[in-house]
Each structure stands twice: as C-alpha cells, then as structure tokens.
Amino acid sequence: MLEGRSCLIPRPPLSSSGDQESTCFYMRYGIIKEGSEEEEEDEEKIDDRGKRRKSQDLVIASSSREIQIEQTPHERNDYSSVEDLIAPIGRDISINCLLSCSRSDYGSIASLNRSFRSLIRSGEIYKLRRRMGIAEHWVYFSCNVLEWEAYDPYRQRWIALPRMPPNECFMCSDKESLAVGTELLVFGKEVTSHIVLRYSMLTNSWSPGKEMNSPRCLFGSASLGEKAIVAGGTDARGNILSSAELYNSELQTWETLPSMNRPRKMCSGVFMDGKYYVIGGMASSTEVLTCGEEYDPIRGVWRLIANMSSGLKCASGAPPLVAVVNNKLYAADYASKEVREYDKVNNSWITLGRLPERHVSVNGWGVAFRACGERLMVIGGPRGLGGGMIELNSWIPDKNPPLWIMIASKHSGSFVYNCAVMSC
Structure with a gap:
C-alpha cells in the first residue's frame, strides 16, 4: 500500500534483474473495449468463481484501520454500480483505498468489474x-x-x-520523447513536416498525438504533473527557434508561451523550484551556447x-545530460565521465x-x-560486452x-535512442 507522499511505497530491496512482464497480462483488462465478447467472458468467469464460494473475505487497508467485509454472491452482483464500487463502504472510501494501492496493481483491480475498469481507464484515479x-x-x-x-x-x-505504428520518419531521423501525465x-520529423505519436498508459495503445502550434524537433522539454513545456528546436525548414509551448495532457492542448531570449536547438529542459529551465544548446551548426534560461x-x-x-556540451555532442532530484540540478559530464551538482547561488558546477x-556513450549519445x-539513474549499454545488453544504475x-548500484539489466539493444520517466 502507498503511504504519504511521492515514492513512499514499501518494496523489497532492488535487485539486478527483473521478470519480463507480458503486456497482455500486465494491462490485460485496461485494453479490452466495453461490451466486447472477451469482457463478457471474463465477467462470467468471475461470477462462476463467486457462485462456487459461499463467501469471500475482502480486506481493505485504509490509512487509519482495516475493514473486514463479508461478500455473498448476491452482493457481488450488486457491486457493478459505478457509484458504489465497494457498496458497503461507498464510492469515496473505495477510491481512497485504491489511491493507497500501487499503480502496478491497477491492471488487476480493473479486472474486478466494469465499475473498477471504468474508474481506472478514465484516469480519475x-x-x-x-x-x-x-x-x-x-x-x-x-x-x-x-x-x-x-x-x-x-x-x-x-x-x-x-510496438509503435510503422512510419518511415521514426526509422531514419531524430526523435524526441516526453512523458507527461499518463502519456508518452x-x-x-518527416521530409517537410512533423509527426506526433501518443502512447496512453490507460489504454495501453498508440494513437496520433496533438500537433504543436509550431511543430519542431531537437527541442528541450520537461514535464510537471499533467503539464509540460517544450522550447527551442528547429522547424521543418531547419530554422532554429526561440519559441516555447505548454502542453496540457488532460485537455490535449498546446498553448503558445512567450519566446526565449535566444534561439537554440539541441538543448535540455528541466523543472526546478516550480520554474522551467532550458540549458545549453546550439545557436547554429557550430556555435555552442553556454547560457541557460x-x-x-x-x-x-x-x-x-x-x-x-x-x-x-560540445559541438558534436548530445544535449546536456541533466536531471533534477529534490529541486537540485545534476549533470552527467560525458567528456570527463563525472557527475556534477549545480550551485544555484554561485551559478557554478x-x-x-x-x-x-x-x-559507454559516443559524445553523450546512446546513454540516458x-x-x-x-534517485538519479544512468541507463545504457555496458562497455566491452559487444552490445545486446542494457543496464540501469x-x-x-x-x-x-x-x-552507483545496478538495479536491473536485460538483453536488449545497448544504445538508448530515447528515454523518459512517467510519474503518476
């Protein structure tokens, strides 16, 4: 059960490997359409199990007490009401209990009945x-x-x-990724235009995403809750931009923000102390920017x-590798292979x-x-193993x-093309 604030989730010590989870098993009930034959069949199986049981104890842990509820098959059928969820304790207390569960459990919770499934898929939780x-x-x-x-x-x-829908622009050109709310x-970039694909954790599916007001690539970005900001980058003609936009994942809308002081591409973005920062980048194909905004x-x-x-950053290198933990800014200096902390008072590292x-990386490319x-995490392929392995430290x-502690590894490509962290 979750307790308190962000990340306070009881868990066993992290190990160096994890079990592969099938998407169909992990989010099985999150991708079934309402009224489908598979859905009806699953509910029949649940009812059959209920009929074979005279009663079933359902223990729900709340922040203040444990509630013991006796379920009969007749009561079980009554729990399909969206208003009730768990009828004896009401909808509000039911939701409060679910808030304390790990989101790893929501796929299983959604399998209980249509009411739970609708609640999970709506994103309300x-x-x-x-x-x-x-x-x-x-x-x-x-x-x-x-x-x-x-x-x-x-x-x-x-x-x-x-798997992402096949598209040539994702096969041969640069891509950017951004996790915001429950979306990835x-x-x-196509030849003369841009394309956006949206993965929804709620439905476990890909769909076309909402295009920016000023489509771009090679931009800096960061998210905070259900909102994200992108800044800089290049347009379809290669012009370097100073413009910025705000994305609202709940409304799926883009709002144009005031422009930066300097146009820049291949920059990085972070949120810190409630403000958005753009760090580094290129003012041209050769001019490296050392200023931030x-x-x-x-x-x-x-x-x-x-x-x-x-x-x-160097002229041929990746955008600055930066991250914020507890409102402190850190950077991975790929040239010296050192990790640094930003001194806000003295504006130094x-x-x-x-x-x-x-x-291993190539001027910062291939590692996240x-x-x-x-936690700070470094994700990439190990040195000297000939590829085919990814490690998370x-x-x-x-x-x-x-x-640094290696918390997971698995056979995969050893070059990280894109990486994002979804926090919800």
Missing part, C-alpha cells in the same frame, strides 16, 4: 493521486526502432509496450542565465564523483541520465560521493 502528492516513477526507453519498454523499480518488472509522446510560469517571463551550462564506469523519484544523492 491518477488525477486524485496527483492532488495528494502520490506518484510512482517508471522509466520508459527505446533501444530498438519502433520498440519501447518500461521498467517499474518498485515491483522490479519489465513491461513491453505495444514521441515526436518525429529560466521561465517563471506565474509572471510569464524568461530570464537569461549566463554560463549555466559551461562545459556540459561542483564535481561529486564518477559516473558508472561500465556505461534521468531523475526517477529520489541508480544512486540516491547524499553528502557522499556517488555510489
């Missing part, structure tokens, strides 16, 4: 979790073209997502920060220690550096030098 500050952080990444996987560090499970957005959502203005990303030695709740920042 995740909106309430967000208001209460409850979140679990899953890592989504792609090491093979059109294929995505997720790793649940709380249950130590690998989840295979449905993947952006690609801060956007205040309340005032709606950008502030230029000189030398914010000095030394974090402090070297903390080494990155995992086993991971992400915040996953209270994590470290909880403290006052000591980094001590």
Whole structure:
C-alpha cells in the first residue's frame, strides 16, 4: 500500500534483474473495449468463481484501520454500480483505498468489474493521486526502432509496450520523447513536416498525438504533473527557434508561451523550484551556447542565465545530460565521465564523483541520465560486452560521493535512442 507522499511505497530491496512482464497480462483488462465478447467472458468467469464460494473475505487497508467485509454472491452482483464500487463502504472510501494501492496493481483491480475498469481507464484515479502528492516513477526507453519498454523499480518488472505504428520518419531521423501525465509522446520529423505519436498508459495503445502550434524537433522539454513545456528546436525548414509551448495532457492542448531570449536547438529542459529551465544548446551548426534560461510560469517571463551550462556540451555532442532530484540540478559530464551538482547561488558546477564506469556513450549519445523519484539513474549499454545488453544504475544523492548500484539489466539493444520517466 502507498503511504504519504511521492515514492513512499514499501518494496523489497532492488535487485539486478527483473521478470519480463507480458503486456497482455500486465494491462490485460485496461485494453479490452466495453461490451466486447472477451469482457463478457471474463465477467462470467468471475461470477462462476463467486457462485462456487459461499463467501469471500475482502480486506481493505485504509490509512487509519482495516475493514473486514463479508461478500455473498448476491452482493457481488450488486457491486457493478459505478457509484458504489465497494457498496458497503461507498464510492469515496473505495477510491481512497485504491489511491493507497500501487499503480502496478491497477491492471488487476480493473479486472474486478466494469465499475473498477471504468474508474481506472478514465484516469480519475491518477488525477486524485496527483492532488495528494502520490506518484510512482517508471522509466520508459527505446533501444530498438519502433520498440519501447518500461521498467517499474518498485515491483522490479519489465513491461513491453505495444510496438509503435510503422512510419518511415521514426526509422531514419531524430526523435524526441516526453512523458507527461499518463502519456508518452514521441515526436518525429518527416521530409517537410512533423509527426506526433501518443502512447496512453490507460489504454495501453498508440494513437496520433496533438500537433504543436509550431511543430519542431531537437527541442528541450520537461514535464510537471499533467503539464509540460517544450522550447527551442528547429522547424521543418531547419530554422532554429526561440519559441516555447505548454502542453496540457488532460485537455490535449498546446498553448503558445512567450519566446526565449535566444534561439537554440539541441538543448535540455528541466523543472526546478516550480520554474522551467532550458540549458545549453546550439545557436547554429557550430556555435555552442553556454547560457541557460529560466521561465517563471506565474509572471510569464524568461530570464537569461549566463554560463549555466559551461562545459556540459560540445559541438558534436548530445544535449546536456541533466536531471533534477529534490529541486537540485545534476549533470552527467560525458567528456570527463563525472557527475556534477549545480550551485544555484554561485551559478557554478561542483564535481561529486564518477559516473558508472561500465556505461559507454559516443559524445553523450546512446546513454540516458534521468531523475526517477529520489534517485538519479544512468541507463545504457555496458562497455566491452559487444552490445545486446542494457543496464540501469541508480544512486540516491547524499553528502557522499556517488555510489552507483545496478538495479536491473536485460538483453536488449545497448544504445538508448530515447528515454523518459512517467510519474503518476
């Protein structure tokens, strides 16, 4: 059961491997359409099991007490009301109990009846979790073209997502990804236009996503709850942009924001202290930017920060590898293979220690550096094994030098093309 705020989920110690989870099993009932034959058959099986049992004890743990409920087959049929969910305790208490469950369990909970399935698929449960500050952080990444996987560090499970719909622009060109709310957005560039694909965790399926007001690629982005900001990048003609947009995943809308002070592409974005930061990037094919910019959502203005990303990017390198944990900004310096912390007061970087030695990158390409709740994670292929393996190393920042622990590994592509963390 979940208790308290974000990430406070009792779990066994993290291990170096996880069991492969079939998507059909893990989210089976989340992808069945209402009224389908398979759905009716599943409900009949549930009813049959109920008839064979004279009673069944259902123990529901709440934050203050445990409630013991006696179920009879007749009562069981009455629980299909969307208003009741668990009739004896009412809808509100039922939902409060579900909020304390891990989202790893929601696929099984959705199999109980139509009411639970409708609640899970509507996304209402995740909106309430967000208001209460409850979140679990899953890592989504792609090491093979059109294929995505997720790793649940709380249950130590690998989840295979449905294969992306085939499209040439995702086969041959650069892609960006962004996890926001319960969605994973993947952006690609065609010859003269852009394309967006949207994966919904609620339905476990891909569909066309909402296009930006000013479509772009090679931009910086970050999300906070159900909202995300993208800034900079290039348009279909290759022009470098200074514009920015806000995405609302609940409404699936894009809102144009004020433009940055400097056009930039191949930059990175993070949220910190309630503000959005764009770090580094390129002003042209040869000019590396060392400045960053801060956007205040309340005032709606950008502030230029000189030398914010000095030394974090080279002309041929990947965008700065940055992540925020507990409102502290960290960077993976792929040139020196060091992890650094940003000093907000002095606008400088402090070297903390080494990155995992086993991971290999090409000027920062092929490896991911992400915040996953209270942890920093480095995701990439190990050095010297000839590919075909992906490893996840994590470290909880403290006052000591980094001590990286490999929490999971599996056979896969060893080059990380895209990576995002979904927190909900």
